[in-house]
Structures are given as C-alpha cells and as structure tokens.
Amino acid sequence: MRLILKLVSSLLLLFIIFSTIYFLVNRVPDRSVEQLKPQWAQTPSQFIEITGMQVHLRDEGPRDxxxxxxxxxxxSSSLHTWDGWSNALKDHHRVIRFDLPAFGLTGPALDSNYSIESYSRIVIEVLDKLEVDRAILVGNSLGGYVSWATAVFYPDRVAQLVLIDSSGYPFQPESIPIGFRIASTPILNKLMQQVLPRGLVESSVKNVYGNPELVTPELVERYFDLTTREGNRQALAELMPKLRSGQLASRLSELKLPTLIIWGEQDRLIPPEIADQFHHDIVGSQLVRFNELGHVPQEEDPLKTVNAFKAFLAQQTKVNR
Structure with a gap:
C-alpha cells in the first residue's frame, strides 16, 4: 500500500512539474493594440470610433x-483574410473591410454584446461613418451570417449579397478546430486566456483549409498574433455559444436581392449541404462550388474565388443596364 501511495505521489509530482513547465513555456499574455500595430496596421489601415470602440478598417479604391x-x-479571423480579394478589386471598386468586434485589432465590444443584431448594427454604423448609403456585402462564415442578417434587418442598405461558407443555420460539423473547442469549454477557455501554444493555432487554421499544406508559418503568425490582442480570447469564449443558434434562418426567404453563394466542398466545419439550404431559401440566388477548397476559400485561393465574384458583378451590371 505504501508503495502504491509513493508511486501515485511521484506521478502527481511529475504531472505538476510538467504542467508548470508547459504553462511557463506556452504562456502568452494579452498584447496591446500598440504592440501589434507596426505589423498588422500598416498603411492603409485606419481606426474609426464606433460605439466607443476603435474599429480597425481599410478603405481602398476609387471614392466615386x-x-x-x-x-x-x-x-477568429481579421480583415487580412481578404488581402487577395482587395488587391484584385481595388483598382476599379471601392473596397471596405474591417475587423469585427471580438477579433483582429478592433477587439472586444465594450458591452460584450455579440448578438447577430449587434453585429448588424455595427455594419450599418460603419457605413454611416463612411457616408455609404448602400453596399455589396460579402461575408465568410460568421461574416456571412452578419452580412445576410444585415440584409434582413436593413434591406435598403444592401444592394447585393455574397455568402462564402456562411453560418446562420443550425449545422452538424464534421470537424471543429481545436481552438474553437477549447473556447467553448468552461475552465479550458479560461486557461486559453493565458496559455496559447502556437501548434494549437496552426492546427486550427489547417483544419479549415481544404489543403493544409497551403498554411504557411506567416499565416499562422498572423492568426496567432491577432488572437493575443488584448481581450480577444475572453471575447471568443463569450460569443461561441451564440454562433450556432440559427434563430434567424426562418427569415432568409425575405431576401429579394441578387445573391451569390460560394462554397468550399472540403469545408468540414459548415457542411456543403448548408450551401444548398441557402440556395433554396434565397430565391434566385446563384451557387458556385469549389471542390478542392475548405471553409475559408477566399483566403485559400483568392484568385479563383474572386473571379467567381467578378463574373457575378459583371452579370448584375448587364441586368441593370
């Protein structure tokens, strides 16, 4: 009996030692916006005040x-996911992108309100601040949900809609990035606010790519850095329970505007059959599938996906002549 107790005590001591070492090695405190700005807020980044927040934004292309x-x-993404699209569009279009509350350099909402209604209001307040009456909203995942919800709540402000692997329906994922699982788990999500192994971030990003080999160290660095923006990890834990409710899906049939749906067939987070639901419920919508791409197709293959968008724009221009 004494031998067993001694063995258990030794194992417990080893566990405490290794846990302490692991914590110290992987401890990553929050970083301030000022620390992150030199790398992630270079020109043409700007910050505009919206409901007390300093929203990180880029506004490029012709103002007319x-x-x-x-x-x-x-x-858990940022405006940088659109770098390829912005570069392909800004010569002929005004392109606006910004970090949504809880993410990127914008950081947490001051009131911790991460409802879809609140996100939609933020979009409208950004448009008002920039004196934009109507816009084409393009959104990926949560951004897609925010886009179509904004079109439901403020139909006069949205001219066209593009949904890329959008959320908004209840769904059963095939695979959830480990970072999302931890953020949804009590106690572990508290630990993540202090400990963030780089490998965890890399695994999460690879999980949403159709071809994980395309995930570069530079890409991992971006996701890692912006996750550590002050308050973002706590905000992620607060908003995760609200992301899959699907309470607004019954209103999708209200949408009567030109809509393009883009989907990566290798999306293991939001299944491809969800694309069919959007296509069915938004009458007259168009659906373009990319067999080899995952949950963030605009980032994984900007050229192919933006060309689908350009074709949609050209078609709408002909229709409106």
Whole structure:
C-alpha cells in the first residue's frame, strides 16, 4: 500500500512539474493594440470610433464608386483574410473591410454584446461613418451570417449579397478546430486566456483549409498574433455559444436581392449541404462550388474565388443596364 501511495505521489509530482513547465513555456499574455500595430496596421489601415470602440478598417479604391464592396471576415479571423480579394478589386471598386468586434485589432465590444443584431448594427454604423448609403456585402462564415442578417434587418442598405461558407443555420460539423473547442469549454477557455501554444493555432487554421499544406508559418503568425490582442480570447469564449443558434434562418426567404453563394466542398466545419439550404431559401440566388477548397476559400485561393465574384458583378451590371 505504501508503495502504491509513493508511486501515485511521484506521478502527481511529475504531472505538476510538467504542467508548470508547459504553462511557463506556452504562456502568452494579452498584447496591446500598440504592440501589434507596426505589423498588422500598416498603411492603409485606419481606426474609426464606433460605439466607443476603435474599429480597425481599410478603405481602398476609387471614392466615386457608387456602391462599395464591404468584406466581412469569420470567427477568429481579421480583415487580412481578404488581402487577395482587395488587391484584385481595388483598382476599379471601392473596397471596405474591417475587423469585427471580438477579433483582429478592433477587439472586444465594450458591452460584450455579440448578438447577430449587434453585429448588424455595427455594419450599418460603419457605413454611416463612411457616408455609404448602400453596399455589396460579402461575408465568410460568421461574416456571412452578419452580412445576410444585415440584409434582413436593413434591406435598403444592401444592394447585393455574397455568402462564402456562411453560418446562420443550425449545422452538424464534421470537424471543429481545436481552438474553437477549447473556447467553448468552461475552465479550458479560461486557461486559453493565458496559455496559447502556437501548434494549437496552426492546427486550427489547417483544419479549415481544404489543403493544409497551403498554411504557411506567416499565416499562422498572423492568426496567432491577432488572437493575443488584448481581450480577444475572453471575447471568443463569450460569443461561441451564440454562433450556432440559427434563430434567424426562418427569415432568409425575405431576401429579394441578387445573391451569390460560394462554397468550399472540403469545408468540414459548415457542411456543403448548408450551401444548398441557402440556395433554396434565397430565391434566385446563384451557387458556385469549389471542390478542392475548405471553409475559408477566399483566403485559400483568392484568385479563383474572386473571379467567381467578378463574373457575378459583371452579370448584375448587364441586368441593370
């Protein structure tokens, strides 16, 4: 009996030692916006005040573009996910993209309100601040949900809609990135606010790519850095329970505007059959599938996906002549 107790005590001591070492090695405190700005807020980044927040935003392209394109990213992402699209569009279109509350350099909402209604109001307040009457909303994942919800709540402000692997329906994922699982788990999500192994971030990003080999160290660095923005990890834990409720899906049939749906067939987070639901419920919508791409197709293959968007724009221009 004494031998067993001694063995258990030794194992417990080893566990405590290794846990302490692991914590110290992987401890990553929150970082301030000022620390992150030199790398992630270079020109043409700007910050505008919206409901007390300093929203990180990029506004590029010709200002005389009557209906700008607004690009909205997904959960734990940032405006940088649209770099390829912005570069391909800004010569001929005004392109606006910003970090949604709880993410990127914008950081947590001051009131911790992460309802879809609140996100939609933020979009409208950004448009008001930039004196934009109507826009084409393009959104990936959570950004897609925010986009179509904004079109439901404020139909006069949205001219066209593009949904890329959008959320908004209840769904059963095939695989959830480990970072999302931890953020949804009590106690572990508290630990994540202090401990963030780089490997965890890399695994999470690879999980949403159709081809994980395309995930570069530079890409992992971006996701890692912006996750550590002050307050973002706590905000992620607060908003995760609200992301899969699907309470607004019954109103999708109200949408009567030109809509393009883009989907990566290798999406293991939001299944491809959800694309069919959007296509069915939004009458007259178009659906373009990419067999080799995952949950963030606009980032994984900007050229192919933006070309589908350009074709949609050209078609709408012909229709409106």
């Amino acid at each position: 573009d009557a209906i700008p394109i607004v690009l909205l990213h997904g959960t």
